[in-house]
């Protein structure tokens with residue numbers, strides 16, 4: 001099913017246009033044309049249907065054009081070359097690496113076929129901007145929404161455009177300035193159990209710790225407390241609820257890598273053990289969320305938006321986003337919609353931040369000079385205090401480390417879209433398609449990984465260099481791309497997509513860009529600063545040196561490090577980030593009790 005498309009010469013619409021119309025080839029069966037005359041397979045009108053969901057007939061029409069391009073010798077309207085080659089990377093869990101190879105060979109866009117499914121892969125900033133920002137209304141979340149629907153329902157990430165517009169208006173004000181300021185204290189508070197746990201490991205067990213696991217726990221505790229005022233306590237405890245959260249995440253990830261939605265097959269949910277377990281876990285999680293929603297509704301205190309945004313958070317017992325959504329005047333109190341929104345935040349805001357922290361620690365450990373710079377900055381700005389919002393602005397190098405980590409390890413590495421209204425793409429830098437038409441129903445992968453690792457847009461893209469965001473970068477060979485300009489992001493928390501003219505998309509772009517960007521960036525900066533102030537880390541030997549081939553220390557400079565990369569929704573390590581932790585001496589050796597004295601209770 002996953003066999004790659006057969007080898008065909010790369011053709012482009014522009015080249016084909018110049019030549020005579022190709023004769024329908026013998027590669028298509030005799031009944032081909034007749035089948036496509038069936039009324040059920042008649043696609044909707046291409047451009048007059050904005051807002052109309054893509055139907056089966058539209059998707060079938062995409063399949064038809066691919067088959068005709070592959071076997072019939074017809075040009076496809078998008079004109080994109082079909083990528084050829086083995087898809088070993090998919091099975092390996094590093095599909096984004098394979099997509100990078102095809103980008104080097106084919107430019108942007110190119111097409112990838114998996115059995116009946118195909119994806120147009122975009123890796124060009126002008127085309128990204130066109131799709132995400134300027135023509136956002138022509139696209140929806142397509143396959144992603146289908147995969148996530150059983151978990152997130154109609155939450156903000158998978159939401160169809162109509163629901164999205166309503167919910168975005170309700171949820172976005174929740175991330176207001178006063179709340180974000182208050183969250184800085186909450187991030188510090190949620191790090192305390194991590195320090196207790198690390199202190200115990202350092203003192204009692206030789207300091208060996210899987211930091212990927214620890215960062216996942218801290219991020220889960222933070223999202224639980226901030227979004228629905230729930231104490232997961234996952235750094236110190238194991239509970240069925242925590243297991244259910246991880247099960248939902250693993251299943252969401254598994255589904256994103258599974259080409260056929262076997263969970264939609266009748267009775268599959270009752271028969272397949274994996275699905276039965278998943279449904280039981282989801283039911284458990286739903287119960288917890290329902291209880292929290294009920295509680296918030298019964299203690300509702302209606303306020304106008306302005307009053308809510310000006311609350312004195314120092315005296316608010318429950319500062320969660322759920323409280324805000326319920327207390328807002330004219331709030332939508334539909335329990336299902338609130339549940340979908342909460343579940344979406346839980347999943348979107350947990351693993352992404354945890355993986356950024358994991359890769360930041362990984363890169364700093366193998367770049368000791370940069371680590372020393374970060375630690376010097378933290379010591380100077382924070383001393384033994386917990387960070388405040390002002391401190392975060394002063395921790396510029398630490399923030400650049402987070403930004404550089406997001407460049408090298410974008411979470412997620414691919415954005416997914418489906419075309420709802422026929423669209424014409426602008427020409428990409430690599431001259432493979434001139435004004436390719438994206439037809440209704442076409443699925444797209446927007447490879448942020450390709451963009452962030454391309455030498456066209458970044459100097460030495462595989463080198464971890466946080467200072468790059470302070471330097472101007474231009475490439476005159478890339479027609480129409482403005483380059484990277486540090487002046488554009490001056491005064492902001494992090495370098496945004498505008499500073500790189502859409503070659504840097506850590507939080508996406510346009511209307512569907514991340515709603516939790518500031519929250520996440522601050523959370524990652526606080527956690528990294530607090531951890532690195534107290535502890536020093538070395539890579540521990542890999543668990544199975546025979547299989548992976550050596551220890552971390554033996555491969556300090558290699559790009560594909562023994563820690564390995566594996567992806568689903570985000571980029572993980574293959575087997576964890578196993579480190580040996582030691583307490584720092586000097587400023588960083590402050591006790592947990594001393595440094596957390598000012599944390600929120």
Ligand code: HEM
Pocket residue numbers: 156157168344345348349350352353356406410411412415416505506507508509511512513514515516517519520521524
């Ligand atoms: C470092 C951490 C994070 C990264 C890298 C990240 C990245 C992204 C990206 C790339 C998108 C755009 C997806 C697309 O266009 O298809 C997105 C959307 C979204 N993110 Fe984040 N995110 C992070 C943290 C968070 C947090 C903490 C929250 C909530 C508390 C959150 C909530 C959302 C939501 C609700 C959307 C959908 C927005 C919409 O469609 O309007 N994210 N995120």
